[in-house]
Amino acid sequence: MDVLADVLHAMRSGLPRAARTDVRAPWGLRFPEINGASFHIVVRGSCWLLPIGHQPEPRQLFPGDLVLVRNGSVHALADDPASRLTDFEPLLDNPRSPIARVILDGPGAESLLLCGGYEFGRGRPHPLLTELPEVLCLPERSGKHHGLKATIELLGAELEDPRPGGGGIVPALVDALLLYILRAWLDDQPTETHSWANAFRDPAVSAALASMHADPGRRWTLQDLSATANLGRSAFAQRFASLVGVPPLTYLTWWRMTLAERRLRDSNVPLSIIGRELGYTSEFAFAKAFKRDFTLPPGRYRQTLTGTGRD
Structure with missing residues (x-):
């Protein structure tokens, strides 16, 4: 099981989107808050990332530089820190398309950016x-990340010259x-x-994480997980907690509830089946574990999301 890919799949909601952004100085773009993460790549020219959160000073970006705003908070890009800001409003030929375009004309230097975002569940x-x-x-x-560079080039080509199939290619590239x-x-x-980072590098901890993600419904014990890591229980538990931040079975419960929340949000599968798939012997045991994390029982929680709770 690829834990990193599994994590992103569970967190994501909706298709990722990207916009080709053609701008000429003077220009400034204010990006709204989103429920997810935003990214920006400078293809040509340069720009400034303006103060945001814990970054007190504007930062100049050059061709090939990439910025990820983790929590989707309000931020801005501009040709100069003093330039007037306008709201980022991409143009969509088709509202269902993941490909958009932004054009700001001016008399000055040209820059080309790729801007996009990922929606994460609430x-x-x-x-x-x-x-x-x-x-x-x-x-x-830095020149170290060749796969990242190649993906940026492919995404840029798709946005430069939209062709049939781009609606499938662009979200896949943004995911990648x-x-x-x-x-x-x-x-x-x-x-x-x-x-x-070091949990992934550690053979014992990464093996245990992969096992839990591959079969979250198994009735795992500390002994089972330490066996996958080829360590004694005490040594494994200590190493896992030091890298992941919580004990192994605590993480397993947290991950199960994360999967449960997604199933409740995205499907009408009965609660008894969701609970059984995640290793709970009864609907009552599943509901008790879910309420401990989300304050509401799963049926009520589903109703708050869809208005069509199904117990």
């Missing part, structure tokens, strides 16, 4: 994502882009820290 973010900095900048001039961004960030983390 449930709890995965702790892997919360470890990311609020604003993640990956400079192209987020995976490459996370992979690049994980690769750049120091090996001595206690973090998810």
Whole structure:
């Protein structure tokens, strides 16, 4: 089981979108808050990322530089920190299309950006994502992330010359882009820290995570998980908690409830089946575990999402 891909699949809601943004100075774009994450790539020219959250100073971006705004908060890009800002309003030929376009004409220098976003569910973010900095900048001039560069080039080509099939290709590329961004960030983390980056690097912990994600409904015990890690129970439990931040069975319960929330949000599958799929021997046991995390029993929670709760 690919844990990283599984995490993003569980967190995502709706199709990712991307916009080709052609601008000429002077220009400034204010990006609204979204329920997810935003990204920007400078293809040609340059721009400034204006102050946001814990980033006190404007940051200049150059061709190939990429920025990910983790929590989708309001932020801005401009040719100059002093330029007037206008709201980012992409033009869509088809409201259902994942491909948009933004054009701002001016007398000055031209820049070309790729801007996009990922929608995440309103449930709890995965702790892997919360470890990311609020604003993640990956400079192209580091030259280390070849897969990321290739994906950017493919996405740019699709937005430059839209053709039949782009509605399927662009979301797939934007999905791949987020995976490459996370992979690049994980690769750049120091090996001595206690973090998810090193949980993936650690053979014992990564094996246990893969097992839990592959079969979350199995009645796992600490003994079972330590066997997948080829460690004694105490050594495994200590190593897992130091890297992931919680004990193994605590993480397993958290992940089960995350999957349950998604199933309640995206389907009308009966609660008894969801609970059984996630390893609970009765609907009552499942409801009790779910209410402990979400304050509402699963049937009521589903009603708050859809208005059509089905017990």
